Amino acid sequence: MYGWTGKIARIDLTRRKIAVQTLSPDTCARYLGGRGMGGFFLQPAATLDWDHPDVPVCLFTGPLTATAAPTSGRCHMVSISPLTGLMADASLGGKIGVQLKRAGWDGIVITGKSDTPVGIDISDNDITLVTAKNLWGMTTDAVHQHLNPKKAGLACIGPAGENRVRFAAVITDRYHAAGRTGLGLCLGAKRLKYILVSGTGRTRVKDPEQLKKARQDICRLTAASPALMGRYGFSRMGTGAMYDLMDNRHMMPTDNFSATWFGPAKELNAAAYARAYSPKKHGCRGCHILCKKISTRTSAGTAMPEFETMSHFTALVGLQDIDLVTAANQRCNSLGMDTISAAVTLACFREITQKDFTPASLLALLDDIALDRGEGKSLKKGAAAYAGSMGQPDAAMAVKGLELPAYDPRGAYGMALGFAMSTRGGCHLRAYPISHEILRKPVATDRFSFSGKARIIKIAEDSNAVVDSLIACKFIFFAAGLEEYARVFSAVTGQDVTAQDLLAAGERIYYNERIINSCRGFDARHDDLPARFFTQPGTGTSQIRVPPIDRAAFLQAKAAYYAVRGLTRNGLPTRTKAEQLGVPWKSL
Amino acid sequence: MEILVKKYAQKLVDAGLAAPSGPGAPLVGGLDQTLVWNTTAPEIPMLEKIFQHLNINSLVFLRPRFPYDLIIRFLAGRALKSGGAILPRDCETRTFLHDLPVVDQWDIHAIVQALKQRKIVIIQGNARKNGFLAPAVIAPGTVSPEQGFVHISSVCFACFVAFFNNYLAGLKTGQHDPEMDLVFDQVLPFLQNGVPASPDLMHGPFSREIDVYTAMAQAGRKIVDYGLVDSYFGNLSCCWNNTLYISQTGASLDELTGCIDPVPLDGSSTAGITASSELTAHLETVARTGCRTILHGHPRFCVIASMDCDPAQKAACAFSDKCHTHCPVPRHIGSVPIVPGEVGTGPFGLCNTLPRACDTSNSVIVYGHGVFVTGKIDFTQAFSSLVAVETLCKNRFLEQVRHLRHA
Numbered sequence: 003m004y005g006w007t008g009k010i011a012r013i014d015l016t017r018r019k020i021a022v023q024t025l026s027p028d029t030c031a032r033y034l035g036g037r038g039m040g041g042f043f044l045q046p047a048a049t050l051d052w053d054h055p056d057v058p059v060c061l062f063t064g065p066l067t068a069t070a071a072p073t074s075g076r077c078h079m080v081s082i083s084p085l086t087g088l089m090a091d092a093s094l095g096g097k098i099g100v101q102l103k104r105a106g107w108d109g110i111v112i113t114g115k116s117d118t119p120v121g122i123d124i125s126d127n128d129i130t131l132v133t134a135k136n137l138w139g140m141t142t143d144a145v146h147q148h149l150n151p152k153k154a155g156l157a158c159i160g161p162a163g164e165n166r167v168r169f170a171a172v173i174t175d176r177y178h179a180a181g182r183t184g185l186g187l188c189l190g191a192k193r194l195k196y197i198l199v200s201g202t203g204r205t206r207v208k209d210p211e212q213l214k215k216a217r218q219d220i221c222r223l224t225a226a227s228p229a230l231m232g233r234y235g236f237s238r239m240g241t242g243a244m245y246d247l248m249d250n251r252h253m254m255p256t257d258n259f260s261a262t263w264f265g266p267a268k269e270l271n272a273a274a275y276a277r278a279y280s281p282k283k284h285g286c287r288g289c290h291i292l293c294k295k296i297s298t299r300t301s302a303g304t305a306m307p308e309f310e311t312m313s314h315f316t317a318l319v320g321l322q323d324i325d326l327v328t329a330a331n332q333r334c335n336s337l338g339m340d341t342i343s344a345a346v347t348l349a350c351f352r353e354i355t356q357k358d359f360t361p362a363s364l365l366a367l368l369d370d371i372a373l374d375r376g377e378g379k380s381l382k383k384g385a386a387a388y389a390g391s392m393g394q395p396d397a398a399m400a401v402k403g404l405e406l407p408a409y410d411p412r413g414a415y416g417m418a419l420g421f422a423m424s425t426r427g428g429c430h431l432r433a434y435p436i437s438h439e440i441l442r443k444p445v446a447t448d449r450f451s452f453s454g455k456a457r458i459i460k461i462a463e464d465s466n467a468v469v470d471s472l473i474a475c476k477f478i479f480f481a482a483g484l485e486e487y488a489r490v491f492s493a494v495t496g497q498d499v500t501a502q503d504l505l506a507a508g509e510r511i512y513y514n515e516r517i518i519n520s521c522r523g524f525d526a527r528h529d530d531l532p533a534r535f536f537t538q539p540g541t542g543t544s545q546i547r548v549p550p551i552d553r554a555a556f557l558q559a560k561a562a563y564y565a566v567r568g569l570t571r572n573g574l575p576t577r578t579k580a581e582q583l584g585v586p587w588k589s590l
Numbered sequence: 591m592e593i594l595v596k597k598y599a600q601k602l603v604d605a606g607l608a609a610p611s612g613p614g615a616p617l618v619g620g621l622d623q624t625l626v627w628n629t630t631a632p633e634i635p636m637l638e639k640i641f642q643h644l645n646i647n648s649l650v651f652l653r654p655r656f657p658y659d660l661i662i663r664f665l666a667g668r669a670l671k672s673g674g675a676i677l678p679r680d681c682e683t684r685t686f687l688h689d690l691p692v693v694d695q696w697d698i699h700a701i702v703q704a705l706k707q708r709k710i711v712i713i714q715g716n717a718r719k720n721g722f723l724a725p726a727v728i729a730p731g732t733v734s735p736e737q738g739f740v741h742i743s744s745v746c747f748a749c750f751v752a753f754f755n756n757y758l759a760g761l762k763t764g765q766h767d768p769e770m771d772l773v774f775d776q777v778l779p780f781l782q783n784g785v786p787a788s789p790d791l792m793h794g795p796f797s798r799e800i801d802v803y804t805a806m807a808q809a810g811r812k813i814v815d816y817g818l819v820d821s822y823f824g825n826l827s828c829c830w831n832n833t834l835y836i837s838q839t840g841a842s843l844d845e846l847t848g849c850i851d852p853v854p855l856d857g858s859s860t861a862g863i864t865a866s867s868e869l870t871a872h873l874e875t876v877a878r879t880g881c882r883t884i885l886h887g888h889p890r891f892c893v894i895a896s897m898d899c900d901p902a903q904k905a906a907c908a909f910s911d912k913c914h915t916h917c918p919v920p921r922h923i924g925s926v927p928i929v930p931g932e933v934g935t936g937p938f939g940l941c942n943t944l945p946r947a948c949d950t951s952n953s954v955i956v957y958g959h960g961v962f963v964t965g966k967i968d969f970t971q972a973f974s975s976l977v978a979v980e981t982l983c984k985n986r987f988l989e990q991v992r993h994l995r996h997a
């Protein structure tokens with residue numbers, strides 16, 4: 003095969019056994035790689051508890067990984083989420099994806115549980131389990147320093163993943179967090195501290211000339227994209243470039259989503275970080291956008307916070323200090339925790355206890371969460387569990403247990419629907435409507451309307467499922483489309499596919515996730531937003547009104563979504579639709 | 591959706607691309623849970639099948655109006671004899687649409703197959719075969735019918751530019767043929783409509799921010815009214831109070847209200863992330879020249895003229911396949927310089943070439959793309975420069991053709 007290596011490693015940590023499994027061309031074509039392939043290998047375990055030894059942690063590259071395809075260096079991890087109970091998945095940046103592929107593996111599927119802390123060391127064909135007793139308890143920075151991976155790719159967990167923080171993250175190559183859904187704990191429960199990979203092979207590409215041409219088409223589009231390569235785009239300013247927009251649009255979640263505008267925001271934007279830290283560019287392997295920013299001045303070498311972190315550690319928690327944001331970001335990465343979930347959980351704590359934070363008290367609480375101390379013992383379960391235990395479930399700003407990112411849904415109704423329908427809970431990336439509702443790409447849509455949004459969201463979910471499976475980075479789709487990536491795919495694999503063929507694979511991948519979640523008891527009751535958004539307005543102006551979301555209109559859009567997605571009125575998948583899409587059927 | 595399908599049907603009519611009624615009227619469909627159309631028509635059952643085959647939410651169908659029908663029929667006919675696609679030569683269409691596939695029949699499978707790969711398809715073939723009147727263009731969207739509208743406008747623009755370009759090059763090299771002459775002669779009356787005199791625009795200097803917004807919206811509307819852009823590509827800016835007010839990316843120039851970004855010149859805000867892709871070029875030009883206003887349009891004869899290169903020179907040029915990015919020759923039309931440069935900020939982006947050229951001329955043509963004009967106080971001067979350059983290019987083109995045909 004071209005593109006795929008056709009080979010995965012099954013690593014059983016209980017029996018300390020490693021087996022090689024070949025992938026059929028048919029499976030590759032149907033599930034592509036990354037998230038799609040992870041979902042395929044997860045489905046048989048869909049009814050098990052998240053920490054059952056038979057529940058796999060899957061780490062997959064895609065057919066484009068380690069080729070000249072733009073932004074194809076990422077890989078994807080999939081398991082069951084200890085935070086939400088849904089399928090868990092997150093994209094891993096850095097260089098581990100490229101290394102895994104170059105080592106000759108489309109992916110690894112890790113099952114079982116080790117008695118003692120362990121690391122997986124992959125060097126081309128050789129896979130060894132190495133004791134990690136000496137690393138247990140270490141921060142992710144310390145692990146990185148200790149293992150000194152150089153060219154190799156490293157994914158590891160910090161104390162949070164060891165101490166059963168339900169939103170523990172996996173950190174790759176020091177700077178890149180796979181934050182959402184608690185995958186760090188999935189590794190921690192298996193007592194897997196790290197995965198270190200180096201490879202010397204090459205991905206076989208069917209038509210390098212055609213790939214070069216397809217790459218040029220995409221690069222030309224990214225050069226024309228203000229959001230990516232413009233003066234204020236991600237390449238120059240990082241994802242923090244979104245901060246001023248959210249401020250201007252009055253959709254910045256403030257005080258635990260009780261308001262949508264934060265007075266001091268103008269002083270806390272990406273330009274302020276640029277002045278204070280003179281950041282340099284950094285990025286994932288195989289990417290020319292390089293959206294990551296690393297400080298060259300104050301605390302040189304520190305990663306600058308991403309947009310979500312900038313927003314949530316200021317407006318959401320009521321602080322206005324960019325050094326605190328940078329420190330909190332650094333602390334979360336080092337301890338191995340998701341910044342979004344951590345901040346939303348703290349904002350929930352602040353609302354319930356009515357106690358404001360100081361920078362010091364906030365940092366101390368982050369430590370307590372990761373190290374399982376004091377208040378941290380209850381906060382480490384996430385906002386929903388914490389608020390529930392305090393008898394105030396409505397104070398948790400989460401969907402299906404996943405804390406909401408920094409876009410207030412009252413300011414973008416596609417986002418509202420996307421949050422509610424997402425197969426991983428309160429996530430902006432499944433449908434990523436920010437593209438058309440805020441960044442005007444491919445064209446602008448009315449952000450205060452549900453009109454047409456059901457199908458838009460469904461198509462975008464399918465498209466992003468493809469993106470997470472090929473793999474490419476979502477950001478590049480502010481400029482390019484599956485049309486261009488289908489050409490890349492064809493050049494790499496030699497399979498003549500179109501954007502529509504890829505979308506069909508995306509629909510299959512997405513439906514499989516709905517099937518997995520339905521096996522875990524999720525249905526229409528869970529596809530909803532916190533009540534606050536339907537009853538309280540945001541902070542509007544005379545020009546921009548931010549009313550509460552009309553519940554009836556939301557429910558209508560939700561029903562339309564179910565119809566378009568091929569789900570029952572109760573939000574459940576059907577055997578007929580599954581057969582039509584060619585997805586193995588499974589039910590409770 | 592009902593509102594959107596009607597809106598974009600009307601826009602196609604207003605842009606002179608579609609007839610208001612009859613078989614040349616545009617059909618626009620939008621699908622959420624149910625499919626709605628702007629009107630009824632015999633083609634609709636077939637178009638509905640496209641929705642069943644593709645993961646889309648909207649679709650525009652158009653039989654382009656004169657002269658685009660003649661031009662597209664000619665180019666599509668030739669494309670069917672070669673690789674099956676029209677290869678646009680202007681930069682923007684090339685960047686966003688790549689190429690324009692043509693199918694030779696009104697057949698669902700052929701249409702779907704083409705649309706699986708590209709954003710548009712042109713239906714050509716024997717006129718009235720199966721009772722179908724060719725040519726027609728179909729463009730779907732996954733977000734809004736606006737996508738189909740933009741792409742179809744781009745097709746019309748790209749084909750217009752491509753035909754006249756080929757024609758001129760053909761006349762120069764002796765490779766034109768009677769069929770081309772015939773199309774040209776039929777289209778000629780359309781070209782002879784004069785450009786109206788420049789409109790009366792708001793006068794500066796502006797003392798209030800609100801005046802800046804109003805003046806920009808007015809100038810934007812006039813650029814569209816005067817046909818100086820295709821669909822809505824193009825952009826404009828006004829520098830006021832240490833802030834550059836600039837149209838947003840993808841903003842329809844005739845609907846700028848609410849679509850203008852204020853970008854502080856000191857870089858203290860990133861709100862310009864939604865600004866036009868040419869923000870950098872605008873900022874640099876303002877910094878270098880001290881101009882107050884910039885208009886950027888895609889007047890077609892400027893685009894055509896910018897690509898008109900002497901055949902002998904072209905044959906000897908090492909960059910003849912990269913003219914739009916690498917053209918090394920300092921070229922002019924009258925006193926207006928032509929510079930190479932792609933959309934945006936890439937290594938060959940026009941932000942590297944345009945601002946410097948603006949030092950010496952208040953009108954600059956970008957190869958295969960469009961024109962940038964600057965104004966000292968308001969949009970009045972800039973607008974008349976834009977009209978003047980286009981008039982110059984068009985007259986020059988017609989004169990060249992006349993001359994070459996006589997010869």
Ligand code: SF4
Binds near residue numbers: 074095285292294
């Ligand atoms: S855009 Fe950023 S996140 Fe995406 S691949 Fe490039 S560096 Fe990584």
Ligand SMILES: [Zn+2]
Binds near residue numbers: 888960
């Ligand atoms: Zn332009």
